[in-house]
Amino acid sequence: MRDGGAAGVSWILLVICFMLAVPASIPREETAASAPAQIQAEPEMPVVALTFDDGPRAETTGRLLDELALREVPATFFLLGHRIPGNEDLVRRMGAEGHQIGVHTYDHVEVTGLSRADFDLQVGKTRSLLLDILGEGEFWLRPPYGITDAAARQWAGSPVVLWSVDPEDWKDHDVGRIVAGVVEHVQDGDIILLHDIYSSSVDAAVQIVDALQSRGYCFVTVEELLAWNGVTPQPGQVYRSGRG
Secondary structure: OOOOOHHHHHHHHHHHHHHHHOOOOOOHHHHHHHHHHHHHHOOOOOEEEEEEEOOOOHHHHHHHHHHHHHHOOOOEEEEOHHHOOOOHHHHHHHHHOOOEEEEOOOOOOOOOOOOHHHHHHHHHHHHHHHHHHHOOOOOOEOOHHHOOOHHHHHHOOOOEEOOOEOOOOOOOOOHHHHHHHHHOOOOOOEEEEEEOOOHHHHHHHHHHHHHHHHOOOEEEOHHHHHHHOOOOOOOOOEEOEOOO
16 A cells, blocks of 8 residues: 555656656657646546456466556455465565555455454455565455445445446456446546456456557556545545545
């Protein structure tokens, strides 16, 4: 998780998004020297967060990380605790490459109606695994199925992240339909939901990134998206988009 105020994060993101939008033919020295003036003249770019649930899965998450790295795109991964053992290197890579990492429970169970002890087993145990691997972090919660209740929000110990664009990539693994389900509906500030356990979803994610970047979109983590929009995240508060 990154430190720093919303204004600082927003400025850094604006610079990054501008640099990614600059044509490759412009010399690096000229770009660096002229960037601040040009940024002020540019209209604000639409900014979205790409998120992935249910991983990590070696066969698909590794390829997704490769593709995101090629495009310099950060994402947010909500991990299942039972998938972490044996995939520790993938988790370390996520952290090292600037992705945000969160909790999706240990066994992909609904968090509503759980006792405090069971909630802590599902959420706290997964956080402990991530802390053991990464050493530090808040690891925000995304409840499975997007279902929560007052008790779960009280016990979350972090912001609760849902989504605003869901192409239901689990339904039929139709890459074209998944891509259209995002590209045709996405707006500035959206949180996009995908799953990195399906090869079709990785293919769709790559096409979504390429399509939206060509339209001037910038990709950030959920934490950065909230900061970009001047939202200060609060424990137990539900966030469906960067707009709050």
